[in-house]
Amino acid sequence: MNLNHLSYFRVLAKLEHYTQAAEELSITQPSLSHAMFALEKDLGTYLFEKQGRNIKLTKYGKIYYEYVDKALSELERGEKKLKELTNVSTGTIELGYIYTLGPNFVPKLIKNFTNADENKNIKFLFGQGTTQSLIKDLKEEKYDMVFCSLVDDEPDIEFIPIANEELVIIVSNEHPLAKNEFIDLSEVGNYPFIGFSEKSGIRSLISDLFKEVDINPNIICEVEEDNAVAGLVEINYGIAVVPKISSLKYYNVKVLPIINPKHERFIYLATLKNRYLTPSVNLFKNYSIEYGKNNFLNK
Template sequence: MNLQQLEYFKVIAETKNFTEASNILSVTQPALSKAISKLEEELDVKLFQREGRNIKITKFGEAFLKYAKEALNEIERGKLKLKEMKNNNDMIISISSTNCIGATYIPFLISSFFNHNLKVKFNMDNQSTEEIIKGLKNGNIDFGFISDIEDLDKDIESVLVKNEEYVLIVPRNHRLANEEEVYLKDLKNEYFIAYNNKSSDMSKSYSDLIGYTPKIYAEPSHSSVLSGLVAAGAGIAIILNTPMINTTKISVIKIKDDLGYKSIYMAWNKNLPMSENKIDFKNYAINMSEN
């Protein structure tokens, strides 16, 4: 028994005529008769009996018709549900980034994209690079934003979307607050705030950045806490330059030393299909990197 047989049975029962039913179903009468015969054979009852050129549904057919309609209606409801889920899924973009990128680059990208496309919704979280790659492979994440692409799986494609420079942030009342630039050697007596979480993605430690081991006052795991500690005067920090820095309570100072850049890559699973909205977002992020 299959859905096609149930649909044929329902239309014949409603029209009580094989010719009319075959026209509605766009199927030949022999094929229609064969399908009904197989259904009657499986059910071991006669569903119709002929009355001249017309047919009449039997008591067995009347009894079965109710369940056939219910089954077909349930299937239609199921199809509509799946369509609804698919449409909702097409409207949701799941992204994951390392903590540092999630605190600096992602809010700026999402805010900018909303001005371009107000229809979509985002599911966002911060994870380690390893967790992001795993999520891309199993399809739980649409796009990952990472800095390290050396160990990417062959199924994962990536593109450079941003090179962020490092800057120094200090509280507004700090002695360096009014300086435009500073050398790292001038910070040896300062207390630093540093990330302590591997998902922060500070690919260079402070020792690597400034060439000496600084005095660390605190090691928060989230950027908002780090910025809050700096604003409160607990210490200074080296972070990525971003429009998201709150300059009302923090001064941003350029670093004269060459610290290079943090490269931000957008990655996705090239084997998984993308909705139009996801393709739109991917192209938008890439185009932003080119401007």
């Protein structure tokens, strides 16, 4: 069945006049007649009948018109929606990011991006999670892109470094280590630790740091989210290695820079390789890369 024939049928059904319908469709009357003949042949019934010099819908034509009109209207709405989503100035971007980026990095990035007049009508749909969950959702195309940690053995994903985060030790202000101003990781092996779960992208980096100083930390519990770690440290349940995020200032904890071992913690922009990105998504991707270079990576 020809989609053009259905469009012709809808116009002819509304006007019930071949000449007027052909003019509106910008086709010849014989072409319109041929299309309706083919459609009626496909359906095995007459859709129109003559009424003097004009035509009118048959009983079956009226029934069929209701379905055709609804179907074509849905297709038109779908086409309109796709154009809105893929338009470089009015598209929608589905963005996921790890918890540490919620209070500061992502809001500032979005503000700077949408401050440009040409980007102000672009919409965002946000989601947060651990690196593992974000990568899973990215591969299922829930997100167009995510900000997360680097994950090994993901050949179908492109990881681009976008920012770096300092790692620190946090302890309760009542903890013996709170008298320090900085810390060597080799000095903390005897204290209970609050660790990140396996779903967190930062877990492997922290484990590698402990291996460097030959420490097997006494991990008494594991959580997924940085603020949950800080809350447990605040009540002196344990100490923890965390990214130096802005929300730490709201907790009753002491933040200690790690002077040994030396380390770098990067945040990556992850997208699926060889997958189409809409103009607005591609615009934001390139903007984010430049934003990271100018504000973090070159500092």
